[in-house]
Amino acid sequence: MKRLLSIIPILTLFASCTKKEDIAKTDGTIVTTIGMIADVVREIAGDKQEVINLIGEGVDPHSHQPLKSEVDRIQNAGLVLYNGLMLEGKMGSVLSSRKEKGIPVFALAEGLENVELIGDQAHPDPHLWMDASIWAKVADAIGVRLSDFDPENKEHYGSRLTEYQKSLTDLHTYALMAFGTIPPDQRVLVTAHDAFSYLGRAYGIEVRGVQGISTESEAGNKDINDLVAYLVEKKIPAIFVESSVPEKSVQAVIQGAAQEGHQVKIGGTLFSDAMGAPGTYEGTYIGMMDHNITTITNALGGGVPQAGFQGKLND
Numbered sequence: 001m002k003r004l005l006s007i008i009p010i011l012t013l014f015a016s017c018t019k020k021e022d023i024a025k026t027d028g029t030i031v032t033t034i035g036m037i038a039d040v041v042r043e044i045a046g047d048k049q050e051v052i053n054l055i056g057e058g059v060d061p062h063s064h065q066p067l068k069s070e071v072d073r074i075q076n077a078g079l080v081l082y083n084g085l086m087l088e089g090k091m092g093s094v095l096s097s098r099k100e101k102g103i104p105v106f107a108l109a110e111g112l113e114n115v116e117l118i119g120d121q122a123h124p125d126p127h128l129w130m131d132a133s134i135w136a137k138v139a140d141a142i143g144v145r146l147s148d149f150d151p152e153n154k155e156h157y158g159s160r161l162t163e164y165q166k167s168l169t170d171l172h173t174y175a176l177m178a179f180g181t182i183p184p185d186q187r188v189l190v191t192a193h194d195a196f197s198y199l200g201r202a203y204g205i206e207v208r209g210v211q212g213i214s215t216e217s218e219a220g221n222k223d224i225n226d227l228v229a230y231l232v233e234k235k236i237p238a239i240f241v242e243s244s245v246p247e248k249s250v251q252a253v254i255q256g257a258a259q260e261g262h263q264v265k266i267g268g269t270l271f272s273d274a275m276g277a278p279g280t281y282e283g284t285y286i287g288m289m290d291h292n293i294t295t296i297t298n299a300l301g302g303g304v305p306q307a308g309f310q311g312k313l314n315d
């Protein structure tokens with residue numbers, strides 16, 4: 001009986017392989033889950049690869065339910081690059097089934113050397129892109145994956161990566177400088193959900209989210225009341241909304257503070273888990289970070305040019 005049971009899964013696996021596509025059959029595309037990964041892959045690949053990104057502008061990856069077309073994209077891809085650490089909550093099973101078929105599928109945020117994750121071991125914070133020095137390590141990892149996928153163009157990828165790393169270093173330096181201009185007692189960043197802990201650790205700013213690290217959990221009344229008390233006590237002038245998270249709980253905090261006689265304004269909309277529109281500066285990793293750093297700094301009483309460190313921001 002025991003023996004028979006152990007044979008069944010092998011038979012099912014075999015049947016599903018032969019019924020569906022051949023193990024090695026792919027359309028040769030590179031599929032990514034989030035824009036912050038897609039942008040770096042495109043920067044390094046240049047015109048050598050086609051990159052298809054699944055979760056776009058204004059969409060929240062924590063709660064995103066994969067569409068049939070997205071599942072198909074993953075099923076046909078030659079290489080799949082995703083964040084991991086449970087960011088892409090509902091895509092996890094599709095990604096792991098592709099991995100089981102022998103297609104290269106990599107969680108870029110997992111297993112990075114010399115990166116200390118924030119949060120407890122069972123649920124580490126997945127928002128690594130908020131620290132440009134960590135995302136530079138992810139860029140290195142992408143360079144390795146691209147070169148393994150397409151060894152003929154290894155040199156091309158290597159030299160483009162070196163160029164791109166210079167911009168990431170400039171971005172990191174700008175963030176350190178910008179946050180340093182905020183008066184020390186106002187270096188507190190309050191956002192809709194806890195996406196900014198890596199930013200806070202890297203650039204010396206205290207971070208509080210109205211919701212937890214996943215947007216899947218709703219903010220309770222107690223969370224909101226605690227936060228209101230904190231803002232009133234510290235006289236924090238601004239809190240921030242996010243492009244991929246509804247404003248509801250942020251508004252509750254602002255109203256709560258107003259009832260206590262403390263005016264809090266919305267300091268701007270930040271890009272947390274999704275970038276801006278494709279084809280715009282804010283639709284690139286560097287542009288979204290420049291927007292965040294510049295917006296936060298100016299709303300909290302620091303002083304940096306409105307157009308950001310490259311003079312490319314719009315408002």
Ligand SMILES: [Zn+2]
Nearest residue numbers: 195213214273
């Ligand atoms: Zn998030």
